[in-house]
Structure formats: C-alpha cells, structure tokens
Amino acid sequence: DTAVSQTPKYLVTQMGNDKSIKCEQNLGHDTMYWYKQDSKKFLKIMFSYNNKELIINETVPNRFSPKSPDKAHLNLHINSLELGDSAVYFCASSQDSQGARPYEQYFGPGTRLTVT
C-alpha cells in the first residue's frame, strides 16, 4: 500500500544516454512534483503538475522533460545525461483542492541517478 512509488530506485548510466524515471501515487492527490536533492541534502523543486497541467517549471535544462499522463502518474525523461545530473530525484504529491488534509506533501523513496 505504498503511497508514492518511483521506479527505478537506482539508475547508473553513461554520459549522453537518455533515461526515464516513473512515479505513481495512490493517495488520490491532484498535484505531483519532481525534486532534485544534491549531495548536501538540499531539495530543489524542478516541476509540478496539477490535474495534468504543468504549473511549476523551474530553471531546469530543457534536457529534462516531465510528462503527466493522468493525475496519479508523473514521469521524468532526461536526454543527453551529464555528470552534473547525478543526484537523487524525488517525486512527491499533495492535495491542493479543499480536502481533509490540504497541502500535506508526501514523498516517494527517491531514484539515485549516477552518471559516469
């Protein structure tokens, strides 16, 4: 009964490759996020979708492209991977319309990406 799940957990790949990370939430939330966490544990928001609509698009290289096929899924595709893309990527979700627990944000377990 995992709330927010991500696949894969680990991803090791070479520079120049293209890779995707998938995220699914079963909390019934309407908003999903991608964060990047660097080695110093700082969480930086990358993208957010609300009801499949892109609402946050931070200053991220356009090699990163998110896609939300439905409210429960948010994927992240990365083209032409670079060494600096190595980090842990977290998916998160929250309920942004009125509800029992608005704005509480829940995170997935993370995808540790290593680019060699």
Add this chain to the structure above:
Amino acid sequence: QKEVEQDPGPLSVPEGAIVSLNCTYSNSAFQYFMWYRQYSRKGPELLMYTYSSGNKEDGRFTAQVDKSSKYISLFIRDSQPSDSATYLCAMRASGTYKYIFGTGTRLKVLA
C-alpha cells in the same frame, strides 16, 4: 538572503535529551509549515504539519510556529537513537504551489 534558513548541524545529543530544531524565514506570506524526517538513503517523511501560528503535538514531537518572529521549531522529547536523521523544514504560501525547504539539520542521538 535565503527564504528559509536552517542550521545544518550536525547536532549531537545524548539519548533522552530534549532536542530543539529551528528554521527562520523571510516571507510573511508563508502559512503552511511542515517538518520532515529523512533517514539516510530514504525519502523525506512528513512528521508534522501546521497551519498558521500555534503549537501542535504528536507523541514525542511538538511543532511551534511564531509568525510574528518568522520562526518555527520542532521539539523532540526523550530523544532516541532511532531519531538520528536529517530534519527538514518546509513552508508554503497560500495561493502558490511551491514548497520552500530549509537545507536540513543533521541530528545524531547517542546511545
């Protein structure tokens, strides 16, 4: 100046101590305040969620928000070695979708 400031630690305390973790912020529009616990190689886990000012208690954890001072705290009573983790504060303003995180405080509780 960062929107949210958090002492990175590390903070080492003996088992059973009361731990105080803090964040200060500059944006007076923040209304939703959260504390997360993150164990090594795991995702952040939501510990406490508070709307606006006041206190909230859950077991050994108490969250306090002082909007007049732009200061939030997390207290951990009777700290245990299993509380050793990085604690992140997060905040959000009404009408926005963006959560702003502190840099996290590393806590080590010594047995």
